[in-house]
Amino acid sequence: MSKDIKIKKGLDIKLKGEAERIISEAPRSKVYAIKPTDFHTVTPKMVVKQGDYVHAGDVIFFSKYNDMVKFVAPVSGTVQEIKRGAKRRILEVIIEADAQDAYKDFGAKQPESMSGDEIKAFLLESGCFPFIKQRPYDVIANPNDTPKAIFISAYASAPLAADIEFVLKDKKDDFQLGINAIAKLTSGKTHLSVDKNSTSFLKDVSGVEIHKISGPHPAGNIGVQIHNIDPINAGERVWVVQPQDVALIGKLFRTGKFDATRTIAVAGTEAPKAQYFQVKLGAGIKDILGVITDSVRIISGDVLTGQKVTNDGYLGYYNNLITLIPEGNDYRAFGWLPFKDNNIPSMSRTSLAWLFPNKRYEVNTNLNGEERALVVTGEMEKVFPMDIYPMQLLKECMIGNIEKMESLGIYEVAPEDFALVEYVCTSKVEAQEIVRVALDLMIKEVG
Incomplete structure (x- = not known):
């Protein structure tokens, strides 16, 4: 039985440059990169060194503070370089790819005949566990925890977001198999949110509780859906997985191989081809887009929450969208x-x-304003659909008042939930960064 959830507060930012519903295979990159910076709070411990040969699925590094969480190669090839930054922090592991991938064989499995612990061990061994993130804190889940529920959002509401139903249209069997496996990781319910007007197979998936979502952005944010379905209290954990990663997990069980192929949307007014592409995780941006001039901003993700990347950069581990918009180098006369x-x-x-x-x-990328000391009361609340006071929570986050943050709902939010707040704020407050710093403080002090 499905349940309807209608979000009333929010704002749909309608932009030109939506991806055409055509899927092409992007040219294979010569090099791929795994970026430890994509995994917040993870300190990598390298397993391979420069010059080593790896198969797709071989372990590249693991988490220093939890060696069960492993990160594997998306392609087969030779480790070309381990790029380091300040204090020898690992920034990228570059793999020179073979012309065709050779896979490590983990063996096909039937999740229906496995226990939850066996499924978890298989996901950890194969490198698929990093696809599972937890709330609170919006970090990779701790495999030692047992979540009270698992959430999957197949409703995307962000500007120019990839159409999830279109992306998954040929992955029905793998998606269902992934659900069968993931559902055993919790003693609670597995929740799947879909578009209220969905006509795809998603509304008929078994083993989950279906929720039909409608309303403006951020209705598609998993945090908003959790808040309306089963809110998080202090001490509780829920796990979240992206729909494409569910299908990837299902394919792992079906074939025994870690196939890091993902369908991404390339969108925006400056996109050479605004359409969908099949790529491997960590693919080179230049190989997907071609050469892009400096007058264009390349964003790995959407315009509200994505990160700026260069033409020589690489696709983010969790991203299924690349947005291209003009750089705001022009001055808007009398813009006030x-x-x-x-x-x-x-x-x-x-x-x-x-x-x-x-x-x-x-x-374009112009802010059309600048940071100010005064904040307009009631402005943030117009687009924040949770039963939380966003302005008051941001204030307590800025001063690091843990007790007040707890009482105001810090466990329920992630930086992406404040992206619209940041967008509409007249004072240009960096709300997402403030929330991220506060969550890191909570991890350190509360755990």
């Missing part, structure tokens, strides 16, 4: 004047955008 134009999507009535609710915009 009200009703000057309607070319900027804004919640403010000083813009004419509210008169054109269905218009799509071509945006």
Whole structure:
């Protein structure tokens, strides 16, 4: 039986450059990269060294503070370089790929005949466990924990987000097999959220509780869905998995191989080809997009939560979207004047955008403002759909008041939940960074 959840607060930012529903296979990269920086709080301990040959699925490094959590090679080839930064921090492990992948064989498994502990051990051994993240804290799950529930969001509401139903349309069997495995990791329920108007196989998946979601962004955020379905209290843990990673886990059980192929959307007004591509995790950006000029901002992720990458960079481990928009190098004369134009999507009535609710915009990276000391009361609450006071929580996060943060709901939020708050804030408060620093403090002091 499905349950309907309607989100009323929020804001859909409608942008030009949506990916056309065509899937092509991207050219195979000559080199791939695993970036430990994609795994927040993980300190890597290397298993391989420069010059070593690895198969797809071989362990590259493991977590220093939990050696059960292993990170494996997405492709076969030779470890070309281990790039380090300040204090010898490992930034990237570069693998020179073979023309065709050779896989480590973990052996096909039937999750229906396995216990939860056996499934967990198999995911840890194969390197698939890092696909499972936990709330609170939005970090890789601790395999020693038992979550009270598992959440999967197949409803994407972020600007230019990849259409999850389209991406999974040919992965029905692998997705169901992945669900069968993941559901055994908890004694509680496994929740799957889908678009209320879904016509895909997702609404008929067995072994989960289906929730039909509707409403503006951030309705697709897993944190918003958890808040409405089964909120997190102090001391509790829930695990979350992305839909494509569920299918990848299912394929692991079916074939016994770690196949790191992912379908990503390339979108934005500056995208050479706004469409979908099949790539391997850690693929080179240049191999997917071609040469991009410095006048274009390449974002690994969406425009609200993604990270800036260079043309020589690599696809993020958890990203299924690359967005390209113009760099905001132009000055908007008399931009402070009200009703000057309607070319900027804004919640403010000083813009004419509210008169054109269905218009799509071509945006650039200009902030159209600067950081200020004063915060407009009530502004953040208009787009924050949780039963939490966002402004008060941000204030306590900034001063590190753990007791107040707990009482105001820090366990329920992640940086992405504050992306819209950051966008609409007149004072340009870096809300996502503030929340991330506060969560790191909670990990250190509370655990």
